[in-house]
Every structure is written in structure tokens, then in C-alpha cells.
Amino acid sequence: MKSVTVVVTGVGAPIGVGIIKSLRASHLPVKIVGVDSEPLAQGLFRVDRSHQVPSARSDPDAYFEGLVNVSQREGADILFSGWEGELPMLAQRKPEFEERTGTILPLAPDATLKALDKWLTVKVLRAFSVPVPDTVLPDDREQLDDFCRNHAYPYIMKPRRSSGGKGLVLVHNDRELAFFSQYMPDPVIQEQLLPDDQEYTVGVFIQADGAPGGTLVLKRSLSGGLSYRMESLDNPEAAAIALQAAQAMGLIGGVNVQMRCTATGFKVFEINPRFSSATCVRANFGFNEPELAIRHFVLGEEINPPEVKAGICLRFWEELYFPPEVKQSAQRGEYTDPGRVLNQF
Structure with missing residues (x-):
């Protein structure tokens, strides 16, 4: 069977490394191409081919072009995202990416964008009778008053667009509710699930x-x-x-x-x-x-x-050890032997 070429992004983060581990454990012949903007991203030393791309945070367009170039050069069959921050851009530009590269992006654009928004997610799930926590927006005064009457503190408040618990706070009283409603950008308020x-x-x-x-x-x-x-x-x-x-x-x-x-x-x-x-x-x-x-x-x-x-x-931390010259090589984008590890235990 012909080897399948897979591009994995964000290989310096836990999701990207987890995807690489899963591909190594699969029963399919795969060539793994790792992509990251950080030259010492650990996943770049775990894959068959490594590429550095511009930072998505500082230059999203350059980052997108980097993904296109890597996918074209490697003849990639499919791209797996290892970093949630890029998903809105990939969802919006999926047709362009697939047309220019012939590489599959396995996502549904509109559904992905909705799922990245916690408020829209709750609205959709409610409509389909999926059980969800009671959720309101702080700027809807009538719904917020009703929510407060039905639930005792503490409440959960978090940004509509975040993951991994980033920005989440427990709100314990009216003063904190007022403060975080102003301080947190675009939040939702939910009952605490216990x-x-x-x-x-x-x-x-x-x-x-x-x-x-x-x-x-x-x-x-x-x-x-x-x-x-x-x-x-x-x-x-x-x-x-x-x-x-x-x-x-x-x-x-x-x-x-x-x-x-x-x-x-x-x-x-x-x-x-x-x-x-x-x-x-x-x-x-x-x-x-x-x-x-x-x-x-x-x-x-x-x-x-x-x-x-x-x-x-x-689960526990795992370390990779390298000789000093690897840093200079990585900064030049040279990963001639990504598997060369000085020590691992």
C-alpha cells in the first residue's frame, strides 16, 4: 500500500504531539510532516519531515501561505490541525486550501465555526434536546436576572471563544459578576456543574x-x-x-x-x-x-x-535531550535527522 502523507500543525503543543503518537501507532504506512513556527518545537524532532512556518498570531496570511507551500512541496494527502487557534482561518479558507494543494482538510466549515463559539454551541444543542448547562449572556439583562434567580453562586464565566479552560473564572457574588462581565471580553455565564x-x-x-x-x-x-x-x-x-x-x-x-x-x-x-x-x-x-x-x-x-x-x-512529562548544536541547526530550519536525540528516559 502506498504511504499516506500527513501534515500535522502545531507540533510543539500537546494536541499536535498526540496526533503524531497516534499516527505512529496506526496500522497504515504514513509519512508524517510536522509544522510549527517555533524552531525547537518538540514535535519537529518526532516526524519524518519538519518545516518551520511564520507565526499565525503575528501574520495569519503568511502562516496560511506556509501551510499551502508545505502541503504542495510534500504532496500531502491530508492535514490535521494540532492547534485550535488556526481553526477559524482553516474553516473559512478550506475551499481555497484544498483547491491549491489537493490536500484534504477534514472539517465542516460552518459547523466548526459554530462549535468554536460556546454560545452558539449551547443554542444548537438546546434546539436538538441535548442536555447542556443553563447559559446566558451578561448583556441580556432579562435572561441574566432570571438566571440569577434560579441558580446560587458560584457561577462559571468564560470567553465565548476559548479552550482548555483558558480565561475561566468562578464568580462568587454580585460584585464579581459585575466586574468580570466588564473585564472579560465577550463572555458567557453558566451554572456550575457538580x-x-x-x-x-x-x-x-x-x-x-x-x-x-x-x-x-x-x-x-x-x-x-x-x-x-x-x-x-x-x-x-x-x-x-x-x-x-x-x-x-x-x-x-x-x-x-x-x-x-x-x-x-x-x-x-x-x-x-x-x-x-x-x-x-x-x-x-x-x-x-x-x-x-x-x-x-x-x-x-x-x-x-x-x-x-x-x-x-x-500521564506524565516526557523529556528529549539534544547536543547544543541542534539549536543552531533548528533555527536554520535544518532537520536532516529529526530522530537524533542525545538522550531520552
Whole structure:
């Protein structure tokens, strides 16, 4: 079988590295091309070919052109995003990117943009009877007053467009509510979902026609917005709600649905229209989302939900060590031997 060339972006971050690990664990012959703007991004030393591109934050257009050039030069079959910050741009420019490169972007543009907005996500899920936390906008005075009458402090407040818990605060009283409503740009207010030790992250794969391609449920413990302890569970209720949520949004490919199990049942509080930092964990338990994406979007296979296994993952830091000259080589964009590691333990 011919090798499939995969571009992975954001390979210095946990999601990008997780995608690389999943691809290495797949049963397909793949050539992995890593892309990042940071010359010492660790993922650039884990792949078959490495490329530096301009910073997306400082020059989005140059970054987009960098992705186009890399995909053209490498003859890439598919591109996987390892950094959520680029998703709005990729969604908006998907037709242009695919036309210029012949590289598949496995995402649904309109659905992706909606899922990146927490308020629009709640509105869509409510319309499809998916259980969600009570959510309001602080500038809707009537709805906010009604919300405050129905819920005791503390409340959750977070930006409409953020991930990994970035910007999230607990609001404990009227004074804090007024302050953060002014201080935080474009926030939403939600009821606090308790207990906080009942958090689940569910990986869902959706085929191009909206048909399900499988799910895997992880009960997780968090630190700094990332899962550090996860348990793969057979939980049909959580899996069904996550699938319902992903399909309601109209998403395709790998989707990450986050929820908590409360006294009144599961409630979905976030949907990430992308792979997550737990992608490689799910791959270990038999649900390899990057492999499923290649099989479906590149090879044209219809996906039957894979058999998954139960187990526990304990996550920890991992180090790579290099001689000093690697820094100068990396700054020149030279990765002639990306696998050359001085020490790893």
C-alpha cells in the first residue's frame, strides 16, 4: 500500500504531539510532516519531515501561505490541525486550501465555526434536546436576572471563544459578576456543574455523510486544562449523548465532547471540533481517530465503529535531550535527522 502523507500543525503543543503518537501507532504506512513556527518545537524532532512556518498570531496570511507551500512541496494527502487557534482561518479558507494543494482538510466549515463559539454551541444543542448547562449572556439583562434567580453562586464565566479552560473564572457574588462581565471580553455565564470529579471527555468520529464512526468515553482528572489521569469506560449513555451532540452540530471527523455527570444526568458543556490532547490515549484503547480519518477521507473507506478496550492512563512529562548544536541547526530550519536525540528516559 502506498504511504499516506500527513501534515500535522502545531507540533510543539500537546494536541499536535498526540496526533503524531497516534499516527505512529496506526496500522497504515504514513509519512508524517510536522509544522510549527517555533524552531525547537518538540514535535519537529518526532516526524519524518519538519518545516518551520511564520507565526499565525503575528501574520495569519503568511502562516496560511506556509501551510499551502508545505502541503504542495510534500504532496500531502491530508492535514490535521494540532492547534485550535488556526481553526477559524482553516474553516473559512478550506475551499481555497484544498483547491491549491489537493490536500484534504477534514472539517465542516460552518459547523466548526459554530462549535468554536460556546454560545452558539449551547443554542444548537438546546434546539436538538441535548442536555447542556443553563447559559446566558451578561448583556441580556432579562435572561441574566432570571438566571440569577434560579441558580446560587458560584457561577462559571468564560470567553465565548476559548479552550482548555483558558480565561475561566468562578464568580462568587454580585460584585464579581459585575466586574468580570466588564473585564472579560465577550463572555458567557453558566451554572456550575457538580460534582467536579465526574468529568468525562468523549471522542467521537463522524463520517462525511454524518454517520457515526465510533466513540470512546474517558473519565478524566484535570490539571491546567489537560487530562492527566483517564479511565476508559463502557458508558453507553455518555457515548450516546456525545454522538447526539456532535451530529447536532453537523461536525465531521474527530470531535471531542466534554461533559459532567450531575445529579440530573450528563450535561455537555463544551464541544471541540478537533482532535484533543487525549487523542493518543484513545488510540491506545483502540479508537485511533487520525487513522480513522485517513481511512475515511483519504482512502474512501466506510468506518465501522472499532472495538475499544477498558483501561487506565496515567500521564506524565516526557523529556528529549539534544547536543547544543541542534539549536543552531533548528533555527536554520535544518532537520536532516529529526530522530537524533542525545538522550531520552
